[in-house]
Amino acid sequence: MKRLFSLLMLSVVLLASCSSKEGYIKEYREFVSEVKSAYMEYGDEQWEEADEKFREYSEEMYDDFFEELSEEEISELNILSSVYLGLKVSVEAGKKLDELKNE
DSSP states (O other): OHHHHHHHHHHHHHHHHOOSHHHHHHHHHHHHHHHHHHGGGOOHHHHHHHHHHHHIIIIIIHHHHGGGOOHHHHHHHHHHHHHHHHHHHHHHHHHHHHHHHTO
């Protein structure tokens, strides 16, 4: 229940802070930068929270601002999404390799 409340509050804060296209892009840049600087230390709970934020940025807010975005901005957002997904995949691949080594 506490986790659900935390995710709900996170969604409210994200939506309130990104009331403009420029704010959305800036917040998304900052989010990806934060993940990039600390992802190696993330545990399962941090990844769950990051994944929820990523979904908000890459799906919900993207849809909200899509009509206002230029081609350059769409390209930047696609790059940000690719960086995040690349970090996530590298961590998951590392976990799988560790599991294989321990078999």
